[in-house]
Amino acid sequence: MIVAGDALTSKHARYVLTPWMAQGNLKPPVIVRGEGIYLYDADGNRYADLTSGLIAVNLGHGHPAVRAAMHEQVDRLCFSPPSWFNDARAELGEALVRLAPWGDEGGRVFFSTSGAAANEDAIKFARAVTGRSKVLTGYRSFHGSGAGSATLTGENRRWYNEPNNVMPGVVHFWAPYPYRSPFFTQDPAEETRRALQHAADTVAAENPDHVAAILIEPVIGSNGVIVFPPGYLAGLRVLCDAHGIVLIFDEVMTGFGRTGAAFGGERFGVVPDMLTFAKGVTSGYVPLGGVLLREKYARAFDEKPLPAGHTYSGHPLAMATGIATLQAYRDAGLYERAADGIEPRLRAGLERVRDKHEIVGEVRGVGAFFALEFVSDRATREPLVPWQGKSLGVMPTLFAGLKKRGAYAFGRYNVLHVAPPLIITDEQIDEAVATIDAAVGELEEAYATARG
Numbered sequence: 001m002i003v004a005g006d007a008l009t010s011k012h013a014r015y016v017l018t019p020w021m022a023q024g025n026l027k028p029p030v031i032v033r034g035e036g037i038y039l040y041d042a043d044g045n046r047y048a049d050l051t052s053g054l055i056a057v058n059l060g061h062g063h064p065a066v067r068a069a070m071h072e073q074v075d076r077l078c079f080s081p082p083s084w085f086n087d088a089r090a091e092l093g094e095a096l097v098r099l100a101p102w103g104d105e106g107g108r109v110f111f112s113t114s115g116a117a118a119n120e121d122a123i124k125f126a127r128a129v130t131g132r133s134k135v136l137t138g139y140r141s142f143h144g145s146g147a148g149s150a151t152l153t154g155e156n157r158r159w160y161n162e163p164n165n166v167m168p169g170v171v172h173f174w175a176p177y178p179y180r181s182p183f184f185t186q187d188p189a190e191e192t193r194r195a196l197q198h199a200a201d202t203v204a205a206e207n208p209d210h211v212a213a214i215l216i217e218p219v220i221g222s223n224g225v226i227v228f229p230p231g232y233l234a235g236l237r238v239l240c241d242a243h244g245i246v247l248i249f250d251e252v253m254t255g256f257g258r259t260g261a262a263f264g265g266e267r268f269g270v271v272p273d274m275l276t277f278a279k280g281v282t283s284g285y286v287p288l289g290g291v292l293l294r295e296k297y298a299r300a301f302d303e304k305p306l307p308a309g310h311t312y313s314g315h316p317l318a319m320a321t322g323i324a325t326l327q328a329y330r331d332a333g334l335y336e337r338a339a340d341g342i343e344p345r346l347r348a349g350l351e352r353v354r355d356k357h358e359i360v361g362e363v364r365g366v367g368a369f370f371a372l373e374f375v376s377d378r379a380t381r382e383p384l385v386p387w388q389g390k391s392l393g394v395m396p397t398l399f400a401g402l403k404k405r406g407a408y409a410f411g412r413y414n415v416l417h418v419a420p421p422l423i424i425t426d427e428q429i430d431e432a433v434a435t436i437d438a439a440v441g442e443l444e445e446a447y448a449t450a451r452g
């Protein structure tokens, strides 16, 4: 039952723990309804959802065809034993494998319920097929908050797990970050060259015969939408091939049109051996994740048991939602729309914001996946607030400014993410840019005042 916003806020704060936050004094809007790119709170306020929930709701909220498919499945079957077969599971499996990058070789899918579990499952599969133990992942990556997936993660959300990281054999390396090069370069080609040398050196130092997998987001997601310079992912492919290492793309955020193609790997022309997905597979409507494996590796489990299983693996409600979601992406041509329509318009709009406000150091992105990185000094690129620092400084002004103007988006430290649902219209993109422009202006003023 919907009651006045304040009462619901108190009830929520009293009974529910909210992810990643100190719990005292939380007062976010209480969301009760969603439609298209908009969320509505219990007081009737409307917010343009500029980060698709958590970069999951690629279809926008409340898509009618998906809702209808969910209703139909609810009425027919709400649970099916994972060890017996199921009609919807077979169908979504086929649709996903057709979308996967392995062409005639084909592949198979294993369903989990989250991105975190999918990554942990993929690591088990890679270890099983190679008989090796070590896994290389990037710093400044996020692969989930489960005990294993947090160990894979390369930033401070892993620190909660330490010193007892539960997944042994995980080694981190630096991936390219052209705006703040870990390799002291200014030039993208040189960044690629040095980053690949570093990856090769890391593999060599760890003993190539012990390395089962390299796991990487094809575009770094929640750590700042970092698009790798040309040739980097292709170079990792070559490195993996040279040593029989399984290349796994974590497509949890980049999948299902976010980068302007079905998967990020496709957008950059690089084929992994396995890919993990979640979020956009159901447009975030119900929890679903999974691992796609090329047939060569899936076949390894024809004789030996698959080393993974979940109560909700291939849950019928998630399967029906996934089938309808993939169909809706196809029907509306949303992967193409992200590449050809959203990307140029959103980039141009956000670059105008950058040109107007000194506080914006860089705008970067691909498809419908962008970020603004804020700096206190454009020349030195000094971050407006330290990455992984203890204080967010003036950054909350930005999010308050967006909220006040009827928009929701999330960010981390000195980065704002802009990743709207792929159904966003040109007019809505322009409105979003105007809202961001105004909120960034307010951030700039707040910073000037704080600096004195």
Ligand SMILES: Cc1ncc(COP(=O)(O)O)c(C=O)c1O
Pocket (backbone or CB within 6 Å): 054, 113, 114, 115, 116, 117, 119, 142, 143, 144, 145, 217, 221, 222, 250, 251, 252, 253, 278, 279, 289
């Ligand atoms: C790249 C990436 N991998 C894994 C995850 C974890 O997914 P989940 O929250 O479904 O466990 C996320 C979540 O944001 C993600 O962005």
